[in-house]
Amino acid sequence: MLTANNALRREDNVVDIRDYVAGQENKGLLRFLTCGSVDDGKSTLIGRLLYDTKLIFEDQLATLERDSRKHGTAGDGIDFALLVDGLEAEREQGITIDVAYRFFATPKRKFIVADTPGHEQYTRNMATGASTADLAIVLVDARQGILPQTRRHSMIASLLGIRHIVLAVNKIDLVEFDRSVFERIAGEYRDFAADLGFDTIQPVPISARHGDNIIDPSPNTPWYDGPSLIAHLETVDVDARVEDRPFRFPVQYVSRPDLDFRGFSGTVASGRVALGDEVTIAKSGRRSRVKRLVAHGGDLAEAVEGQAVTVVLEDEVELSRGNMLVGPEARPHVADQFSANLVWFDDKPLLPGRAYILRTETDEVSATVSQLKHRRNINNFAQEAATSLELNEVGHCHFSLQAPIAFDAFADNRATGAFILIDRLTNATVGAGMILRPLRRAANIHWQALDVTPQSRAAIKHQKPAVLWFTGLSGSGKSTIASLLEKKLHAAGRHTYVLDGDNVRHGLNRDLGFSDEDRVENIRRVAETAKLMADAGLIVLVSFISPFRAERRMARELINDGAFVEIFVDTPFDECARRDPKGLYAKALKGEIQNFTGVDSPYEPPERADIHIPTVGRAPEELVDDVEAWLKERGYC
Amino acid sequence: MPLALTHLDRLEAEAIHIFREVAATFSNPVMLYSIGKDSSVLMHLAMKAFYPAKPPFPFLHVDTTWKFREMIAFRDRMAEHLGFDLLVHINEEGVRDGINPFDHGSNTHTHVMKTLALRQALDKYGFDAAFGGARRDEEKARAKERIFSFRSAGHGWDPKNQRPEMWKIYNTRVAPGESIRVFPLSNWTEQDIWQYILQEEIPIVPLYFAKKRPVVDRGGMTIMVDDERMRLQPGEKVEERMVRFRTLGCYPLTGAIPSAATTLEEIVGEMLTARTSERQGRLIDRDEAGSMEKKKREGYF
Numbered sequence: 001m002l003t004a005n006n007a008l009r010r011e012d013n014v015v016d017i018r019d020y021v022a023g024q025e026n027k028g029l030l031r032f033l034t035c036g037s038v039d040d041g042k043s044t045l046i047g048r049l050l051y052d053t054k055l056i057f058e059d060q061l062a063t064l065e066r067d068s069r070k071h072g073t074a075g076d077g078i079d080f081a082l083l084v085d086g087l088e089a090e091r092e093q094g095i096t097i098d099v100a101y102r103f104f105a106t107p108k109r110k111f112i113v114a115d116t117p118g119h120e121q122y123t124r125n126m127a128t129g130a131s132t133a134d135l136a137i138v139l140v141d142a143r144q145g146i147l148p149q150t151r152r153h154s155m156i157a158s159l160l161g162i163r164h165i166v167l168a169v170n171k172i173d174l175v176e177f178d179r180s181v182f183e184r185i186a187g188e189y190r191d192f193a194a195d196l197g198f199d200t201i202q203p204v205p206i207s208a209r210h211g212d213n214i215i216d217p218s219p220n221t222p223w224y225d226g227p228s229l230i231a232h233l234e235t236v237d238v239d240a241r242v243e244d245r246p247f248r249f250p251v252q253y254v255s256r257p258d259l260d261f262r263g264f265s266g267t268v269a270s271g272r273v274a275l276g277d278e279v280t281i282a283k284s285g286r287r288s289r290v291k292r293l294v295a296h297g298g299d300l301a302e303a304v305e306g307q308a309v310t311v312v313l314e315d316e317v318e319l320s321r322g323n324m325l326v327g328p329e330a331r332p333h334v335a336d337q338f339s340a341n342l343v344w345f346d347d348k349p350l351l352p353g354r355a356y357i358l359r360t361e362t363d364e365v366s367a368t369v370s371q372l373k374h375r376r377n378i379n380n381f382a383q384e385a386a387t388s389l390e391l392n393e394v395g396h397c398h399f400s401l402q403a404p405i406a407f408d409a410f411a412d413n414r415a416t417g418a419f420i421l422i423d424r425l426t427n428a429t430v431g432a433g434m435i436l437r438p439l440r441r442a443a444n445i446h447w448q449a450l451d452v453t454p455q456s457r458a459a460i461k462h463q464k465p466a467v468l469w470f471t472g473l474s475g476s477g478k479s480t481i482a483s484l485l486e487k488k489l490h491a492a493g494r495h496t497y498v499l500d501g502d503n504v505r506h507g508l509n510r511d512l513g514f515s516d517e518d519r520v521e522n523i524r525r526v527a528e529t530a531k532l533m534a535d536a537g538l539i540v541l542v543s544f545i546s547p548f549r550a551e552r553r554m555a556r557e558l559i560n561d562g563a564f565v566e567i568f569v570d571t572p573f574d575e576c577a578r579r580d581p582k583g584l585y586a587k588a589l590k591g592e593i594q595n596f597t598g599v600d601s602p603y604e605p606p607e608r609a610d611i612h613i614p615t616v617g618r619a620p621e622e623l624v625d626d627v628e629a630w631l632k633e634r635g636y637c
Numbered sequence: 638m639p640l641a642l643t644h645l646d647r648l649e650a651e652a653i654h655i656f657r658e659v660a661a662t663f664s665n666p667v668m669l670y671s672i673g674k675d676s677s678v679l680m681h682l683a684m685k686a687f688y689p690a691k692p693p694f695p696f697l698h699v700d701t702t703w704k705f706r707e708m709i710a711f712r713d714r715m716a717e718h719l720g721f722d723l724l725v726h727i728n729e730e731g732v733r734d735g736i737n738p739f740d741h742g743s744n745t746h747t748h749v750m751k752t753l754a755l756r757q758a759l760d761k762y763g764f765d766a767a768f769g770g771a772r773r774d775e776e777k778a779r780a781k782e783r784i785f786s787f788r789s790a791g792h793g794w795d796p797k798n799q800r801p802e803m804w805k806i807y808n809t810r811v812a813p814g815e816s817i818r819v820f821p822l823s824n825w826t827e828q829d830i831w832q833y834i835l836q837e838e839i840p841i842v843p844l845y846f847a848k849k850r851p852v853v854d855r856g857g858m859t860i861m862v863d864d865e866r867m868r869l870q871p872g873e874k875v876e877e878r879m880v881r882f883r884t885l886g887c888y889p890l891t892g893a894i895p896s897a898a899t900t901l902e903e904i905v906g907e908m909l910t911a912r913t914s915e916r917q918g919r920l921i922d923r924d925e926a927g928s929m930e931k932k933k934r935e936g937y938f
Contacts, residue, residue, distance in 0.1 A: 088930055125799075345801050
């Protein structure tokens with residue numbers, strides 16, 4: 001804007017507007033973020049950049065001066081951080097909570113800056129800013145040196161695919177512009193970042209508050225012969241390797257306005273495609289050719305990375321959202337198991353075995369972490385054994401998906417190698433993943449084409465298979481009711497089986513304890529077993545505390561629609577503790593048993609059970625009659 | 638020789654991607670159409686995103702009944718010309734209570750006729766996603782907002798607890814009653830908007846071009862006398878002056894700027910040398926500190 005002002009004084013009329021605009025448009029764009037620990041001066045730096053590139057309007061400056069007096073921490077001076085800390089809570093607390101996006105330009109480049117929070121609890125907001133950036137400015141307070149957040153942010157930046165770092169050693173004025181401080185910090189950073197795979201690391205000594213080495217080289221640091229911050233941002237080359245990558249086109253939307261038109265809309269994730277090119281459908285391997293590249297205002301001859309187009313193919317092929325059009329030569333992986341790095345965002349820990357929704361740019365599938373290989377220590381990046389990931393932790397996981405997806409390794413393609421995880425109940429975004437490689441196991445185990453089907457097995461038994469899932473507290477009466485019901489069904493000629501804690505915990509699940517992770521795995525195995533038995537034609541009675549809604553829901557989704565019947569044996573805690581058939585409550589309340597449901601481990605009652613049976617004041621036989629009546633009504637017996 | 642995409646090409650592609658993502662994943666989306674320049678750009682992009690089909694969602698205008706007359710005329714012309722499905726919602730209770738910016742102040746007027754009206758309309762039609770033309774460069778609270786911005790069942794925004802938004806992978810899942818506000822122009826600047834209007838020759842309301850208009854000076858702003866409801870205060874006198882608008886809202890709350898720019902090129906030229914932000918012309922943003930954030934938390938766009 002500074003240049004715009006100078007070059008374009010209206011009265012001078014020196015530049016034709018359209019020429020000027022065309023010149024603007026051919027400028028490159030650099031997206032970067034500022035990160036680092038709390039109070040290292042990230043927001044102040046952005047405020048300074050906006051100010052020095054004349055991007056602050058007069059009314060904004062007036063507001064800023066007013067706010068600096070009210071909330072500012074810069075004495076009588078302007079507190080530039082207040083320009084970017086836009087939320088009331090941020091201004092009151094003087095911290096950054098969420099990422100802010102700001103825009104500025106110099107004569108050479110346009111910039112989109114993500115100003116990200118330094119507090120560890122807001123790491124997910126830092127990751128949000130980093131995911132769309134090509135370069136990270138890591139700020140370090142010259143007086144503090146490298147802090148744990150410096151390491152964490154550098155690691156996350158590296159994992160998220162950022163290859164260019166500016167190490168801004170800030171507040172250099174507060175250490176008397178001491179060269180040795182700068183060099184010590186720069187050396188230390190290079191040492192620990194050696195394994196993070198950055199292509200460039202540019203250390204710059206700056207004072208965001210006073211402007212040293214921001215636009216021009218500072219006279220206060222004559223010993224520094226590198227570029228100023230802006231000079232480096234204007235010239236650093238971040239576009240390496242993007243040309244000539246294989247064609248990838250994730251299908252977003254099928255456009256079908258009438259019977260004569262069927263187009264596949266999406267954004268070219270990498271490479272290019274031209275009219276007449278042969279293309280392959282990633283998941284099926286079928287081939288076709290590009291008949292048209294439709295765009296408003298006229299068809300295109302070719303489309304390149306970053307362009308949003310609509311592709312019409314020569315042939316009528318099976319293709320929908322979630323699939324991908326790709327070049328016939330270098331094809332993406334198609335698999336239902338892969339390994340990935342995962343950053344965890346949620347207050348509730350990641351539980352291996354729990355089903356989450358995995359979302360790529362356009363595909364969505366149910367997925368579990370089948371194995372947590374290790375967690376990364378943020379201080380030394382060492383691999384540590386772990387059973388779960390807590391908020392802001394990073395781990396290396398194996399994933400198992402309900403259906404195959406098409407993907408590339410994240411290192412090869414940021415667009416087709418990334419995914420997020422969504423909690424099934426809250427819909428919160430709980431994690432972000434970067435795929436490393438497919439796990440070949442998946443490719444080798446093909447489903448047998450089965451002639452004898454679940455339907456034929458059920459037919460020979462003259463029954464409707466079902467999984468009757470009894471949930472409730474320990475001692476609520478689940479097993480008593482299940483076993484009475486089984487007797488009745490058996491007497492009526494039904495083929496049944498009861499799965500309960502005793503026969504499963506002593507055998508199949510003998511390796512599992514009672515931690516949350518193990519409870520999830522326990523239920524997963526029981527659900528899988530019940531599913532196989534139902535496929536075999538049986539009526540399966542599952543009697544498990546199964547305290548978590550998420551796992552019961554996973555079981556319901558695993559087992560064929562309609563065959564899953566959730567039965568809530570509803571006995572209040574006090575009544576269970578009074579009955580205490582196995583003497584377990586007495587022990588748990590004395591603290592002799594850990595992780596006991598209802599005592600020190602939660603029970604989440606069903607919100608909408610298929611059958612709800614309050615037990616207090618009723619005999620087990622009556623309760624069984626109720627369940628039987630429900631089943632009869634629906635043709636199970 | 639591969640094509641090189643310009644900065645505007647990239648912004649356009651990003652917006653189109655966002656439009657399609659919503660159409661593919663929500664059951665009942667709507668586009669909020671406020672008639673201003675950003676809405677004009679948004680509408681143009683919606684047309685592009687689904688071409689040769691029409692956008693698969695209706696356009697909703699929340700009419701405060703205090704918009705410039707030229708805005709309403711433009712709206713109706715565009716709806717007829719482009720053939721889109723236009724819904725107009727007015728808070729009839731507010732009209733019955735005679736809510737207006739003069740007697741009730743900009744805060745109450747905006748809350749009743751805009752925020753409440755918007756909430757009524759969203760509830761009435763059960764929309765689960767609503768596009769808006771807001772940009773991050775407009776205002777500090779907007780700079781913090783996600784492209785897909787989650788709203789609770791009561792339309793509230795919780796700025797301290799936004800969903801992470803990674804890459805171009807948008808979490809579009811909502812429970813019944815909840816919704817998402819979607820901002821395809823998040824990464825555009827005011828300069829980008831004007832350059833795109835110039836490049837694509839997008840029609841905009843004539844009020845953006847300088848013309849002799851009847852105005853009065855009030856509270857440090859230049860207010861246009863758009864109809865007979867404008868009450869003059871003692872000492873105020875109506876003058877014909879060459880003015881235009883940088884941003885458009887309710888006429889009694891929107892300040893004009895002196896200008897001689899009568900063509901798009903001249904507007905862009907003027908914009909490039911501007912020394913004040915566009916929202917300076919909006920009275921509603923200046924009422925109190927954090928005013929935009931507060932409005933947004935209550936359900937304002």
